[in-house]
Amino acid sequence: xxxxATFRVKAGLAxxxxxxxxxxxxxxxxxxxxxxxxxxxxxxxERVPADIRRDGGVARMSDPAMIKGIEEAVTxxxxxxxxxxxxxEAQVLEALEVDYIDESEVLTPADEANHIDKWASRIxxxxxxxxxxxxxxxxxxxxxxxRSKGEAGTGDIVEAVRHMRRIGSEIRRLATLxxxxxxxxxxxxxxxxxxxxxxxxxxxxxxxxxxAGGIATPADASLMMQLGAEGLFVGSGIFKADxxxxxxxxxxxxxxxxADPERxxxxxxxxxxxxxxxxxxxxxDEQLLARRGW
Amino acid sequence: xxxxxxxxxxxxxxxxxxxxxxxxxxxxVRVPADLEGLDGLVLPGGESTTMTLGIEREGLAEPLRVLxxxxxxxxxxxAGLIMLDRAHLGLMDxxxxxxxxGRQVRSFEADLDFPDLDGPPMRAVFIRAPWxxxxxxxxxxxxxxxxxxxxxxxxxRLVVSFHPELGDDVRLHARFLDDVRARAEx
Numbered sequence: 001x002x003x004x005a006t007f008r009v010k011a012g013l014a015x016x017x018x019x020x021x022x023x024x025x026x027x028x029x030x031x032x033x034x035x036x037x038x039x040x041x042x043x044x045x046e047r048v049p050a051d052i053r054r055d056g057g058v059a060r061m062s063d064p065a066m067i068k069g070i071e072e073a074v075t076x077x078x079x080x081x082x083x084x085x086x087x088x089e090a091q092v093l094e095a096l097e098v099d100y101i102d103e104s105e106v107l108t109p110a111d112e113a114n115h116i117d118k119w120a121s122r123i124x125x126x127x128x129x130x131x132x133x134x135x136x137x138x139x140x141x142x143x144x145x146x147r148s149k150g151e152a153g154t155g156d157i158v159e160a161v162r163h164m165r166r167i168g169s170e171i172r173r174l175a176t177l178x179x180x181x182x183x184x185x186x187x188x189x190x191x192x193x194x195x196x197x198x199x200x201x202x203x204x205x206x207x208x209x210x211x212a213g214g215i216a217t218p219a220d221a222s223l224m225m226q227l228g229a230e231g232l233f234v235g236s237g238i239f240k241a242d243x244x245x246x247x248x249x250x251x252x253x254x255x256x257x258x259a260d261p262e263r264x265x266x267x268x269x270x271x272x273x274x275x276x277x278x279x280x281x282x283x284x285d286e287q288l289l290a291r292r293g294w
Numbered sequence: 295x296x297x298x299x300x301x302x303x304x305x306x307x308x309x310x311x312x313x314x315x316x317x318x319x320x321x322x323v324r325v326p327a328d329l330e331g332l333d334g335l336v337l338p339g340g341e342s343t344t345m346t347l348g349i350e351r352e353g354l355a356e357p358l359r360v361l362x363x364x365x366x367x368x369x370x371x372x373a374g375l376i377m378l379d380r381a382h383l384g385l386m387d388x389x390x391x392x393x394x395x396g397r398q399v400r401s402f403e404a405d406l407d408f409p410d411l412d413g414p415p416m417r418a419v420f421i422r423a424p425w426x427x428x429x430x431x432x433x434x435x436x437x438x439x440x441x442x443x444x445x446x447x448x449x450x451r452l453v454v455s456f457h458p459e460l461g462d463d464v465r466l467h468a469r470f471l472d473d474v475r476a477r478a479e480x
Contacts, residue, residue: 004402012421012460013398016339016372019303038348040303040341076341077398077422099398099422122399230307256302256324256348 010124010144014208028073037248049153050236085111105292118142132170133189150213155277218254225258242272302348304340334474337374387430
């Protein structure tokens with residue numbers, strides 16, 4: 001009579017995170033700071049994207065001991081990242097009972113043809129997308145939450161804006177098509193036709209849509225929420241800033257009050273320098289993480 | 295009939311959709327001024343730690359105590375149940391245990407017997423859900439899972455530890471709106 005790990009249960013947790021900020025943390029201490037700054041969940045990883053970028057090499061799932069330490073440190077949900085296609089890492093994260101798995105382009109992909117079969121896991125998955133077709137392919141594979149990819153570890157919001165605008169405008173376009181045109185659109189989007197019809201009917205994705213990759217300030221948070229994000233992932237933007245707790249708090253406040261410029265202004269005051277940032281346009285193609293996954 | 299939904303964070307949009315479908319006018323509540331003139335209030339699910347911090351930041355605790363203390367009907371789901379307990383807003387004589395069923399992997403849905411409602415059992419979605427570990431004499435327990443209280447009423451306050459807003463069973467929302475209407479007209 002009790003059904004665990006149904007799609008409704010998986011997607012439902014994301015519903016409860018809406019309007020909130022999920023923060024990258026690398027230690028239990030940072031997890032506690034994130035929780036007291038108002039994070040709705042933490043993403044446990046060994047290095048934030050800015051450091052992965054700096055260090056180079058292969059980026060993998062984090063040490064289970066570190067993830068367990070973070071699970072013990074906080075009561076909010078704990079997420080962790082597996083490499084694209086690395087279903088064994090996902091199985092390990094399931095054994096650790098993390099609350100959400102991010103099949104993430106921030107780590108080095110393990111399979112260049114296949115994403116993880118997310119229906120097979122009892123843990124819900126969040127996946128990145130740069131456009132609607134990619135989002136619907138991930139949902140077709142069982143993802144229970146989508147985040148726009150942006151360009152992680154840069155502190156540059158331009159890619160997040162590009163991806164969120166693209167997803168939004170592709171959703172709006174579907175609503176104008178008739179049944180015949182929707183079949184063609186599904187082919188063009190390379191997405192499951194039933195999901196395409198659902199999006200056309202409802203005017204939104206069937207799962208929660210967050211934004212990630214490049215958010216560094218309260219105004220960035222407000223921008224992405226106004227562009228249609230239902231919540232935010234902030235990676236390097238908090239713990240690579242001068243005063244992480246104050247910045248975390250400010251981004252949380254600006255996410256709740258995204259439509260109120262006076263509140264966003266007040267939240268932005270006196271935070272000190274943001275993270276050291278990279279202009280995405282100055283990066284070479286091989287340095288762009290959003291190109292990973294398809 | 296104007297119903298507020300606390301919208302600091304969490305499942306407020308799903309509640310708003312369901313309430314609007316049942317004919318209520320809905321206002322999202324983020325600051326104390328948003329509480330003016332409400333006939334009823336929903337405290338949605340979300341992360342109870344985050345929501346507690348938000349209530350503190352916005353100075354909402356006292357205005358909520360005044361509004362709900364005056365008998366305005368309130369419906370709390372999951373984290374909303376926790377917000378009303380003795381350790382938080384202190385508006386219900388219940389002690390809740392957070393994440394009582396365990397981490398997300400233990401989240402579940404089940405058919406819940408709800409003797410208070412007409413019709414078949416309710417399909418209830420429990421997500422990192424709390425339960426009511428103990429309660430005072432003024433609290434009526436409405437439903438249980440494995441002997442743990444997951445729904446209760448105390449005067450005009452109705453709480454459930456699951457998420458009726460995520461399904462398509464509107465009976466609890468309709469019941470809540472009956473209370474709101476009765477008080478608004480009375």
